[in-house]
Amino acid sequence: MxxxxxxxxxxxxxxxxxxxxxxxxxxxxxxxxxxxxxxxxxxxQPAAVAATQNFGLTTAEAKNVQNFLADYWGYTGAIDGQLGTNSWKAFQRCLATYWGYTGAIDGDPGTNTIKALQRLLKDDYGYTGEIDGIAGPDTRAAFKRFAA
The missing domain is CATH 1.20.5 (Single alpha-helices involved in coiled-coils or other helix-helix interfaces)
Known part of the structure; x- marks a missing residue:
């Protein structure tokens, strides 16, 4: 060729x-x-709430939080160490009563929930950071102290 x-x-x-x-x-x-x-x-469709959000807590620490929520804030779910929607709804009721949370009681640990949590942690659990709604390392460390 x-x-x-x-x-x-x-x-x-x-x-x-x-x-x-x-x-x-x-x-x-x-x-x-x-x-x-x-x-x-x-x-x-609305975005789904995260299944669980422990913000660095161990299962044992999260169970301590759930026991606190069951004793004082109407949490009736399983004490399983997984802070899910119902755990956060109970926590939001606490935060709305004492720590300035004004959002919906929806079980979504978003920015406003974290800001109220930071106010609680600043008052009694050694949190020294900004009230910024970001669950960074300082917020997580103070949350561990709360859960202990």
Missing amino acids: RPNALGRTIAGVVAVVGLAAGSVATAGTAFAATASTTGTTAVA
């Missing part, structure tokens, strides 16, 4: 492969466009 003929053959094969790939890509796009016009509508 002459060099020129070989080059044309390779170029032809590359072109055919490229066209085939383009057809597959176009078919995928056409299918996707057709599928999106079927009337199916995406519905936004």
